[in-house]
Amino acid sequence: MANFIEEVIERDLATKKHTKIALRYPPEPNGYLHIGHAKAILINYGLAQKYNGTCNLRFDDTNPIKENDEYVQAIIQDMKWLGWQGNIYYASDYFEKTLEIAKSLILKGVAYVDLSTPEEIKDMRGTLTQVGRESKYRNTSIDDNTKLFQDMIDGKFEEGKAVLRAKIDMSSPNMNMRDPIIYRVLNAHHYRQGDKYKVYPMYDFAHPIQDAIEGITHSCCSLEFENNRPLYDWVIQQSACFETIPHQYEFARLNIDGYKLSKRHLINLVQDNLVQGWDDPRMPTLVGLRRRGYTANSIKKFCNDIGVSKSNSTVDIAMLESCIRDELNHTAQRAMVSIDPIELVVIDRDDNWTENLELDTVVDGQTIDNSFVKISNKIYIDRADFAINPPPKYKRLTVGGLVRLKAAYIVKCEKYDTDCNGNVVKVYVSIVPNSKSGQDKSGLKGVGVIHWVDAKNSVDIKVRHFDKLLDENDKYNPNSIEILEAKMDKDFVNKAERFQFLRHGYYCIDKPVANIQQSNTQSQLVFNRIVGLKDGFKH
């Protein structure tokens, strides 16, 4: 089952239009990559792999004002994390060639220097329903244009005083074809080229040239560039100096319900300190997702599942969650962790009582782990696992009720203590005889099971639960992070990075992504909840 781009490639390969395909992912280094970029990366790199081609990483660094090396390094790291391999190029390395082509267009009479003000140029462009007007500089002689452009290159014009324009059609219904600007004067320091250049090419001019230089066969980008394709083709055609003629194909960008996938928006969240940084676990950035605990494989699976099409769509976050659950269900270390714990005392055992119990993990009928846990007469259970007035179908501990302590015994609740506010602080239970896990002769069936943590063997941890960063009005959701106190068996803490905390969900030890400075350094162990378990309990 091939998507529409694969169909094009298969046809091009079958007709020998190309014997080998070449793709590229061309980010501007002006921010961190997010999961929407992962989709684009995986489409391009995935296509290259599937058809035995190549996929370059090319930094589209034609606007020095917004770009820097921190972003370059971060992007390289994220690309590699996703499994990409290939060559790295920089658009700014092509500036000489780009300049040369611009000069040739002047010589061909299809480019001219316009000395109009930005306002005049905007005014002359017309509107969506009105044709534009031709600039008075449109018919300057080739010699004068050549000299004028050299003056631009030499820095003889201030910013905004001169631009190089392609001479196409001021009455085109496509605004991009109304004599688009292809070079502008910029007195900015370029993070790689320094102060070498005073003029910088515009995306529409530079991009097709970059593709052609690298021999790209299929230039895949997102839908909003559809209107730029005629200009892309125009530049390639007018340049007339390339062996391979690249073609542009557009696909819909990713939208996820409850998230806003735009660099601009994410950079604001970081700058406004609404999040801790680019790698905040709530962020849809690749570094954020990674810190949250998502694996590269789960993101690949997700991008594969959502498909490639040209229709604008918004994917349910449940699809992403399903991908990581599916993976971690088979790979995550299981551990019992008591969140918002209350004390539970076994009244018919003394302080010296201890047993070593076997905790098996069975998934899909397969035993994937055997661990051991100690128990004593003082343990912790979740506050939510005890109820004085249980709701219907409650399968946990109630006054006078029975429940099995996972991997241990069935216990009966004898009594409980509350504090002055009526909150339960301690629950007392007795052990049902002959009910030990694995050798149960009690004859009791259908008893609910809850997890627990041995008090003597426990360590305090914090767990962080996350919700959507934005509310339904796209405003910051202050409840997007919740920090809870919990108890964990200290023997399990270092067993893995990613856990399934039994009956809770999948968690990952919090570890700031390298390269990114982290403001809060906690001495206490912190686990991020990647995603909760599906909950079949009908409340």
Add this chain to the structure above:
RNA sequence: AGGGGUGUCGCCAAGCGGUAAGGCACUAGACUUUGACUCUAGCACUCAAAGGUUCAAAUCCUUUCACCCCUGCCA
């Protein structure tokens, strides 16, 4: 004198004239020492709408409607 795209289940998405794949979500049940996993069953007589062509239309034609993109010296 506007142009370029897209509309198939709650959400993605196959389908390319021969009688609506799949995934996610959801519902019911089985199993269960995780209310998880797994299993079983259910979930579009209909493809934005209306006409038309055809033995046969989501697929072809016509008209209409809705949504997205384009008037940066951003990419």
